[in-house]
Amino acid sequence: MSDNITVRGFVATEIRSSTTPGGVATASFRLGSTQRRYDRASNSWVDGHTNWFTVQGYRQLAGNMGCSVKKGQRVIIVGRLKLRSWEKEGRIYHAVEIDAESVGHDLMWGSANFTRNAGNGGQPALASGAAEEGNGGHDFEPGSPDGDDPLDNDEGDEDSAAGVFVDDATGETLQLDSDTGELTGAAV
Numbered sequence: 001m002s003d004n005i006t007v008r009g010f011v012a013t014e015i016r017s018s019t020t021p022g023g024v025a026t027a028s029f030r031l032g033s034t035q036r037r038y039d040r041a042s043n044s045w046v047d048g049h050t051n052w053f054t055v056q057g058y059r060q061l062a063g064n065m066g067c068s069v070k071k072g073q074r075v076i077i078v079g080r081l082k083l084r085s086w087e088k089e090g091r092i093y094h095a096v097e098i099d100a101e102s103v104g105h106d107l108m109w110g111s112a113n114f115t116r117n118a119g120n121g122g123q124p125a126l127a128s129g130a131a132e133e134g135n136g137g138h139d140f141e142p143g144s145p146d147g148d149d150p151l152d153n154d155e156g157d158e159d160s161a162a163g164v165f166v167d168d169a170t171g172e173t174l175q176l177d178s179d180t181g182e183l184t185g186a187a188v
Contacts, residue, residue: 003081005098007053008106010032011073017066027062029069031055031077031098057100060117065103081149118173119179 005160012030035048055077057065069075079100086093105112 005077005079007031007033007051007077007098008115009053009057009075009077010072011050011069012052014071015066015069016060024058024059025062026056026058027065028056029065029071031075052096053077054095055100055103057103061100061103064117069103074109076102076104076106078102086089093125097157102124165186 009031010033012032017025017027017030031053032050033053034050037048038044077098077100079098079102082097082099084095084097140167146170149182
């Protein structure tokens, strides 16, 4: 059973990036989601309880999270909910994690300027009308464990395409500066 969840909240920590021993990029941060309610007595909105989640992203999503998401920003997360508990010295601890499938800024609180990755081969085919054929004419199920998902970029993560982005407005190809995390000039 897969428990999918969508959560709106704020980024409470800096993004922590790392690589697994198998070479898969990961990024994580803590997300706070605070309930808001209208208090008729004071005639104002008040904060309720805050739920805390650890959001974990992998592969291309991890790189994009590291470049795009900053502490304090409002975001929307879609992913699989994971609950863990353990006992230590007679006390029971709980952790709530979200394996993120999508992370985006919550435009209710501000605006964003989207820059598409150049290495996402699955999107242009869908945009050109292949979506009308159901699954783009491919015999795969997205997220399937058999490795036939063209949107799962397991191979080639070390290639230069991982740090190359395309500006949707101008079509200009930009390179990611690995030291600063900023987009710079035309990619070679």
